[in-house]
Amino acid sequence: MTVEPDTYRPRRSVLYMPSSNERALEKAKTLPVDALILDLEDAVAPDAKEQARENAFAAARSGDYGRRELTIRVNGLGSQWHDADLAAAAAAGPDAIVVPKVGSADEVRVLVAAMEAAGAPARTRLWAMVETPVAVLHAEEIARASSRLACLVLGTNDLYKELGATFAPGRAAIATSLQLALLGARAAGVAVLDGVFNDVSDAEGFLAEARQARELGFDGKTLIHPAQVGPANQVFAPDPGQVDDARAVIVAFEEAQAQGRGVATLHGRLIENLHVDTARKVLATAEAIAALS
Structure with a gap:
């Protein structure tokens, strides 16, 4: 099976x-x-x-x-x-x-x-x-x-x-x-x-x-x-600060892509695909936990 x-x-x-x-x-x-x-x-x-x-x-x-x-x-x-x-x-x-x-x-x-x-x-x-x-x-x-x-x-x-x-x-x-x-x-x-x-x-x-x-x-x-x-x-849950940061990471990366750049910076940090993947996982985790309420 x-x-x-x-x-x-x-x-x-x-x-x-x-x-x-x-x-x-x-x-x-x-x-x-x-x-x-x-x-x-x-x-x-x-x-x-x-x-x-x-x-x-x-x-x-x-x-x-x-x-x-x-x-x-x-x-x-x-x-x-x-x-x-x-x-x-x-x-x-x-x-x-x-x-x-x-x-x-x-x-x-x-x-x-x-x-x-x-x-x-x-x-x-x-x-x-x-x-x-x-x-x-x-x-x-x-x-x-x-x-x-x-x-x-x-x-x-x-x-x-x-x-x-x-x-x-x-x-x-x-x-x-x-x-x-x-x-x-x-x-x-x-x-x-x-x-x-x-x-x-x-x-x-x-x-x-x-x-x-x-x-x-x-x-x-x-x-x-x-x-x-x-x-x-x-x-084991993302705290509100982590959730806010994850959203900011995704926004920064999408804006960089729209400008033809493959990487972004956020508050001095380099943002690449791997950081976006992690951010999306944080948001998915937070959303799944919120759905339990």
């Missing part, structure tokens, strides 16, 4: 919600979050897996989550719950199915084949979690493996564990991994999301990490608490 390329949609804030918690699923309907990951994996105890699967299926079929991108994270390949999770998620037809610990392009192809065999509609994309050294080193191959794959999601907690690294502000221990995954996603033309920040009481620490991810080029951040939604939305 050929899947059409995604149009841009904001994924500034992507919140994990345990599907075993019905109150949490209900609360999610009111949150100003761009996307939800209804979790069947880490956040769900083994004896609650089946109920969580039923809850996620019902939520995805309900139509009650409005403009929020709705995804379901299944248990990983090889686990005792994976096949049933994937079949139920495919039948529910969410915006995407999120799969943990995807390690190769071959695994992507296996997952896509299973989704299609289970009747997943074309609109249901695959999000692959990059959580191991092997996955990081093959991020581009994973991202290019299928047109159904729309996003790479960093699993930073698992990366720290697999690397034997220790967390510290600034994330120097996983900086290379973040950048390699980002490079792989961008080379393949898919979205990429940063991992979670674990200390929900450390608002300043969260902001610093979100700003780092934004500066690196990530599309957004995965979250573990509703209190992180607002700050993530702000960090």
